[in-house]
Amino acid sequence: MSNLNVMLMNSTFTTWMNKLFSKKKEQPTCTECLQSIQLLVDGEASADQEQYFRKHLDECIPCYDFYNLEKCVKEVLQNKIEKKEVPPALLKSIKDKINLRAE
Amino acid sequence: MNKPEVNKVQKDGQFEKEFMPLINSLYNFAYRLTLDEDDANDLVQETYMKAYRFFDSYEQGTNAKAWLFRILKNSFINDFRKKSKQPSKVDYNEVESFYNSDEVDEKITTDLRIDTVQDMIGDEVATALNALAVDFRTIIILCDLEGFTYEEMAKILDIPIGTVRSRLHRARNLLKEKLKKYASTMGYNE
Numbered sequence: 001m002s003n004l005n006v007m008l009m010n011s012t013f014t015t016w017m018n019k020l021f022s023k024k025k026e027q028p029t030c031t032e033c034l035q036s037i038q039l040l041v042d043g044e045a046s047a048d049q050e051q052y053f054r055k056h057l058d059e060c061i062p063c064y065d066f067y068n069l070e071k072c073v074k075e076v077l078q079n080k081i082e083k084k085e086v087p088p089a090l091l092k093s094i095k096d097k098i099n100l101r102a103e
Numbered sequence: 104m105n106k107p108e109v110n111k112v113q114k115d116g117q118f119e120k121e122f123m124p125l126i127n128s129l130y131n132f133a134y135r136l137t138l139d140e141d142d143a144n145d146l147v148q149e150t151y152m153k154a155y156r157f158f159d160s161y162e163q164g165t166n167a168k169a170w171l172f173r174i175l176k177n178s179f180i181n182d183f184r185k186k187s188k189q190p191s192k193v194d195y196n197e198v199e200s201f202y203n204s205d206e207v208d209e210k211i212t213t214d215l216r217i218d219t220v221q222d223m224i225g226d227e228v229a230t231a232l233n234a235l236a237v238d239f240r241t242i243i244i245l246c247d248l249e250g251f252t253y254e255e256m257a258k259i260l261d262i263p264i265g266t267v268r269s270r271l272h273r274a275r276n277l278l279k280e281k282l283k284k285y286a287s288t289m290g291y292n293e
Contacts, residue, residue, distance in 0.1 A: 035272045042246060042271075044253050072217045073279060077247040080225035081232070086130040090144050094126075094151045098115065 037063060041070045118158055121167045122151070128249060129171055135244050136179050138233055149182070150175040166255065172245070173259045215283045223282070227289075231281035239274035246271055 039045040040053045057064045129150060133143035153174050154161070161170055220228075232240055245251045245259060257264045 035268050038268065038272055038275070042253070069215060069217055069220070069279070070275065072220050073275065073282070074247050076220055076223065076228055077232070077243065078250075080223070081229050081248060082225055083127070083248075084131045084134045084143070086126045086147065087140075087144065090130070090147060091126060094148055095123075097148075097152065098118070098155055 033063070034066060037067050038070065040067065041074055114158060117163060118155060121163065122154055122171060125168050125171055128168065129175055132172060132175060132244060132249065135248070136237065136241065146175060146178060149178050153178065169251065169255045169259055172249070176241070176259055215279050215286070219286045220282060227285060228282070231278055231285055234281050235274060235277055238270065239277055242267065242271050243274050243278060
């Protein structure tokens with residue numbers, strides 16, 4: 001019961017649920033509910049939100065698909081984009097400049 | 104005469120220890136913002152010079168990475184946007200007011216397939232990312248490439264957390280549209 005109360009205190013979350021349940025047969029395209037799934041993907045959901053979303057994802061195919069696509073895009077960005085490394089000349093130049101300031 | 108000398112040595116030691124290990128992340132961020140190696144060099148150099156100059160205002164042991172990223176982002180806005188070879192694609196205020204409007208009729212790319220995204224190589228994903236307006240590109244770099252929290256991004260970008268969330272959401276939708284478009288031209292979805 002207390003978990004539910006905490007959730008209901010969060011008005012954004014309540015709005016999200018209302019919108020979701022009132023449009024159950026439509027795609028969940030309202031910005032708020034999709035932004036809430038983003039919290040889960042980014043590890044920013046509270047424990048209560050996380051518990052709710054995990055359960056919801058088991059029951060709602062459009063949200064489940066959206067969640068998986070978001071997660072996939074994030075992982076591809078994290079793992080596949082080349083990480084540029086600092087050119088040695090720049091590193092040396094910065095160190096030299098800082099040392100020069102000392103004198 | 105001895106005391107300032109010791110302070111200087113200590114300062115340099117602390118600066119080196121806290122900030123120099125982050126230089127690859129800073130360079131990567133600068134490159135992803137400017138999309139130009141020379142501009143990235145200048146931006147990182149300027150960032151480190153500023154960080155050194157203002158080192159006294161940095162609270163040691165706090166979030167060094169976020170502090171440096173904030174300096175770099177501000178330098179980029181102040182200097183590079185004006186003189187960069189890369190023309191500014193979208194006016195910042197226009198982007199903010201348009202994309203933060205509740206009136207926006209949301210278009211979600213639902214037909215982008217997971218296996219299509221997974222099959223793409225890094226350069227293809229980078230091209231899609233680079234095609235985004237700089238504010239959208241920035242928030243995705245900070246969140247997904249650098250792993251900053253919403254709170255850290257709010258501080259780096261000087262915007263409320265709510266704006267972090269909405270801008271990130273928009274940025275990802277725009278990125279998915281770019282990926283979808285790219286996938287179609289390459290025949291990925293056939």
